[in-house]
Amino acid sequence: MTYLLLAALFLVVAAVVAAVAHRIAARRAGPPGTRPIGWRPVVLAAVALLVLTAVFDNLMIASGLFTYADAHISGLRIGLAPVEDFAYPLAGVILLPALWTLFGSRRAR
Numbered sequence: 546m547t548y549l550l551l552a553a554l555f556l557v558v559a560a561v562v563a564a565v566a567h568r569i570a571a572r573r574a575g576p577p578g579t580r581p582i583g584w585r586p587v588v589l590a591a592v593a594l595l596v597l598t599a600v601f602d603n604l605m606i607a608s609g610l611f612t613y614a615d616a617h618i619s620g621l622r623i624g625l626a627p628v629e630d631f632a633y634p635l636a637g638v639i640l641l642p643a644l645w646t647l648f649g650s651r652r653a654r
Contacts, residue, residue: 549619552632559636559643566643587642594634602626 603624605611618627 547617547619548613548627548629552629552636555636556632556639559640562647563639563643566646570646587638591635591638594638595631598631598634599623599626602630 603626606613606625613627618629621628623631
Protein backbone atom coordinates (compact mmCIF):
# COMPACT_ATOMS: atom_id res chain seq x y z
CA MET A 546 0.00 0.00 0.00
CA THR A 547 1.38 3.41 -0.90
CA TYR A 548 1.36 6.38 1.43
CA LEU A 549 -0.83 8.26 -1.06
CA LEU A 550 -3.52 5.57 -0.88
CA LEU A 551 -3.34 5.50 2.91
CA ALA A 552 -3.56 9.31 3.08
CA ALA A 553 -6.54 9.30 0.71
CA LEU A 554 -8.26 6.73 2.92
CA PHE A 555 -7.82 8.99 5.97
CA LEU A 556 -9.18 11.99 4.06
CA VAL A 557 -12.21 10.07 2.79
CA VAL A 558 -13.09 8.81 6.28
CA ALA A 559 -12.72 12.34 7.68
CA ALA A 560 -14.90 13.79 4.91
CA VAL A 561 -17.64 11.19 5.46
CA VAL A 562 -17.72 11.81 9.21
CA ALA A 563 -17.76 15.58 8.57
CA ALA A 564 -20.68 15.22 6.14
CA VAL A 565 -22.65 13.18 8.69
CA ALA A 566 -21.88 15.71 11.42
CA HIS A 567 -22.93 18.58 9.16
CA ARG A 568 -26.30 16.92 8.45
CA ILE A 569 -26.91 16.27 12.14
CA ALA A 570 -25.91 19.83 13.07
CA ALA A 571 -28.23 21.21 10.39
CA ARG A 572 -31.15 19.30 11.88
CA ARG A 573 -30.38 20.56 15.39
CA ALA A 574 -29.77 24.18 14.36
CA GLY A 575 -33.32 25.28 13.69
CA PRO A 576 -34.16 27.80 10.97
CA PRO A 577 -31.50 28.49 8.33
CA GLY A 578 -29.19 31.37 9.11
CA THR A 579 -29.61 31.23 12.88
CA ARG A 580 -26.24 29.57 13.53
CA PRO A 581 -22.95 30.64 11.98
CA ILE A 582 -20.94 27.94 10.26
CA GLY A 583 -17.69 28.94 11.95
CA TRP A 584 -15.30 28.12 9.12
CA ARG A 585 -12.71 30.74 10.08
CA PRO A 586 -11.28 28.82 13.08
CA VAL A 587 -11.13 25.62 11.03
CA VAL A 588 -9.27 27.32 8.19
CA LEU A 589 -6.86 29.03 10.59
CA ALA A 590 -6.18 25.72 12.33
CA ALA A 591 -5.60 24.03 8.98
CA VAL A 592 -3.12 26.68 7.88
CA ALA A 593 -1.27 26.50 11.21
CA LEU A 594 -1.07 22.71 11.13
CA LEU A 595 0.08 22.61 7.51
CA VAL A 596 2.81 25.18 8.18
CA LEU A 597 3.95 23.31 11.29
CA THR A 598 3.93 20.03 9.36
CA ALA A 599 6.06 21.57 6.62
CA VAL A 600 8.59 22.96 9.07
CA PHE A 601 8.92 20.00 11.41
CA ASP A 602 8.72 17.24 8.79
CA ASN A 603 11.51 18.92 6.86
CA LEU A 604 13.61 19.28 10.01
CA MET A 605 13.08 15.65 11.03
CA ILE A 606 13.82 14.31 7.55
CA ALA A 607 16.89 16.54 7.18
CA SER A 608 18.25 15.37 10.53
CA GLY A 609 17.82 11.73 9.49
CA LEU A 610 15.18 10.73 12.02
CA PHE A 611 13.27 8.93 9.27
CA THR A 612 13.16 8.41 5.52
CA TYR A 613 10.60 7.36 2.95
CA ALA A 614 11.04 4.61 0.40
CA ASP A 615 10.65 6.20 -3.03
CA ALA A 616 8.52 3.27 -4.17
CA HIS A 617 5.82 4.13 -1.62
CA ILE A 618 5.44 7.88 -2.18
CA SER A 619 4.11 9.93 -5.08
CA GLY A 620 7.39 11.77 -5.57
CA LEU A 621 5.85 15.21 -4.99
CA ARG A 622 7.54 16.97 -2.11
CA ILE A 623 7.39 20.23 -0.22
CA GLY A 624 11.01 20.66 0.66
CA LEU A 625 12.01 17.19 1.83
CA ALA A 626 8.53 16.19 3.04
CA PRO A 627 6.31 14.15 0.72
CA VAL A 628 2.89 15.70 0.07
CA GLU A 629 1.26 12.61 1.58
CA ASP A 630 2.40 13.79 5.02
CA PHE A 631 0.13 16.81 4.74
CA ALA A 632 -3.01 14.69 4.48
CA TYR A 633 -2.91 13.66 8.15
CA PRO A 634 -3.11 17.14 9.70
CA LEU A 635 -5.71 18.05 7.09
CA ALA A 636 -7.77 14.98 8.01
CA GLY A 637 -7.41 15.90 11.67
CA VAL A 638 -8.63 19.43 11.14
CA ILE A 639 -11.64 18.07 9.24
CA LEU A 640 -12.35 15.25 11.67
CA LEU A 641 -11.97 17.00 15.02
CA PRO A 642 -14.75 19.61 14.56
CA ALA A 643 -16.98 16.87 13.14
CA LEU A 644 -16.41 14.66 16.18
CA TRP A 645 -16.96 17.67 18.44
CA THR A 646 -20.29 18.24 16.72
CA LEU A 647 -21.29 14.58 17.05
CA PHE A 648 -20.05 13.91 20.58
CA GLY A 649 -19.60 17.39 22.08
CA SER A 650 -20.87 18.77 25.33
CA ARG A 651 -24.49 18.10 26.15
CA ARG A 652 -24.71 21.59 27.68
CA ALA A 653 -24.36 23.06 24.18
CA ARG A 654 -27.44 21.14 23.05
